Amino acid sequence: MGVQLTEPIRIGIVGAGNRGRNHAARYDSIPGAEVVAVADVDEAKARALAEQCGAESYPDHESMLDAADLDAANVCVHTTLHADIAVDALEAGAHVFCEKPMAGSYADAHRMSEAADRTGQRLAVQNQLLYTAETRAAKALADAGELGRIYHGIAARSPGFAFGGDGDPEEVPLGARRRGTPYVDGYGSPPFVREETAGGGVVLDLGSYTVGQLLYLMGSPDGDPPAVERVRGETFQTVPERFDAEGGTGESSEYARRIEESGYDVEDVSAAFVTFEDGSVLSVRASWSRYMEDESSAVVGTEGGVRLDSFEYFSTVADVEMRASADLEEYLFRKQFLDGERGRAAYESGIWADPLYHWVESLRGRADPLPTDDLALESMVVTDGIYRSAELGREVTREEVVEGADGNSGAE
Template sequence: MAKLKVAVIGCGSIARQRHLIEYDANPNVEITAVCDIVEERAEEMAQTYGAKAYTDYKQLLETENVDAVSICLPNYLHAPVSILALNAGKHVLCEKPMATSSEEAENMIQAAKENGKKLMIGHNQRFVASHQKAKQLIESGETGKIYSFRTTFGHGGPETWSADGREGWFFDKEKAFIGAMGDLGVHKADLMRYLLGEEFSEVAAFVETSAKGDTDVDDNAVCVLKTQSGIIGTLAASWAYNAKEDNSTIIYGEKAILRLEDDPKYSLVVQYATGEVVNYELGGIQTNESGGQTTTHVIDHFVESILEDREPLINGEEGMKSLEVILGALESSATRKISSVKG
């Protein structure tokens, strides 16, 4: 079988630590081109993976006969470059958040449909073993009715791991559009939609810039969310958890409480109302610090979707629904009112 030819546009930390490594490990993929505005960065990755280096993504898309591309660029470029790639006949895996507005997201979805190509958004939380097990338990009725939840994603901020540190685009509002909520909060919005199996209808949020100096992107946010059936819970996203990353979720049900990535040893702890406790060792969640799972499974799923001509688990529509939760939170914080989530 001929290998899938892939290009990675943007050679920052997410490309180096996730996309390129995982494409390289997939036996069905050949990395044929890489692109970065910083020429040395593109050249370095090109040499590492035996690919051709570009500094202009338009030139890459016009020149290279690739099947698929990963978009690992600053947030404001996600939609325009994804659309350009889809219109050039390439399948697209785009990093989150997929876009900076509903309109942009809709245009991406439309471009994928018009060109008959796959569009996947890089929400890796759905592939974490503890999260998948929790979904099974909820769907099988093990927890009974779900009443509430709390989910958190926080670390010390992107300056500790992004390619350009404190000078990077994450802190430039024109390029980032949104801070911790786009970096981390959108992941948890997507995860909760996936676990609960329903959409959010309302959100009330405080989205603040309080921990980092000299920036106007948010670094601390807390949201109260309500689903269509009335499940309520909180979502926190932060770049101010300086001592240790927190990537935990707790789901409170009628028959059991599920604690996900909340215990240092067990990735899932189920506390039953009967007093019984079941601990699952399922392998740690991948972190920006170290260790964790060896793969996010995002790349493998994307490649599989193309080769088997199946719709990706997190397609454009799914990515957009998760984005809408975050856009609703921004609106709520700005208006100091409860916002409806577009659905």
């Protein structure tokens, strides 16, 4: 396991906005975790959240890292700020948990990964789809050889969760949406739809979930992802066309106002095709708003396949074509209760699917962590590849995506 910290795990949260407040509430229900510091350039927000947590507040992450006695830092700021803060925290001797997506570019994500390797600190990146019952069951089938040689994955839509920090997680599908654009459709804030702060649109926002999940399912039993060889992708901005400000009335005019007010300049639909070095391929569909029924993520091999939403297992038995459902609740119950007292407690409290719970458990030395940093870094090869391919109008190679990342200074 490598890391076994003395309890409580002392955590500093960087970013006191919606994500930071959400993470703080969730840590409150996780055994062995204690939020002791909160940093935000909006000092009023930092003070307010710190008071709720019984923690100290700081005006920026640098002063927090200098003054607070931390075991770990939790990065909950805009995507394009992730890398600098994460690298500073790692170099200050803190383990780091970073919100998804890992960074605004592969180059920045590579800097984070290199800093973790150099310092020996643990870096984790949020991807809740890695811990769902559907993913756990699909991975068990794949690792047991029941799917044979996996040659095709589909990253589209999978069952996930929204964690409120005050009880059982709420089931929420993640991936290709029929409708649900940040800020425009009433949730989230304008920075979600501005490239300057978000790094991109739906490719990074939702694609980082499903691409990371499929890399995990298509990878080795240890979770190491297959290596990307080349990517062909396209991106589309369709939402502003739905609600043209000229002539809009009623609700349409309000949507148009929010689009203009937010500075909306990112993609909201994307389609891509990825080829890996082992010959397997991945189809990617990501959308905030698209006139099409929902598509399920899936993984397919030479001896079987799994659809994730809703979960089904396909195979051939005695020359009979099988299409089987699964009792995932019973499967999850057994897995959690066979994990002893901590597994039962996690099941009963509803935190079993929370990435923050697994992060803290790994720091306590009670669980082997999934390689979320490696999965997120390889996901960035895919997402950067989609943007580069769309820009150039052709397929791009891995080398074209990662070129210049080694020794990158962080300047965009």
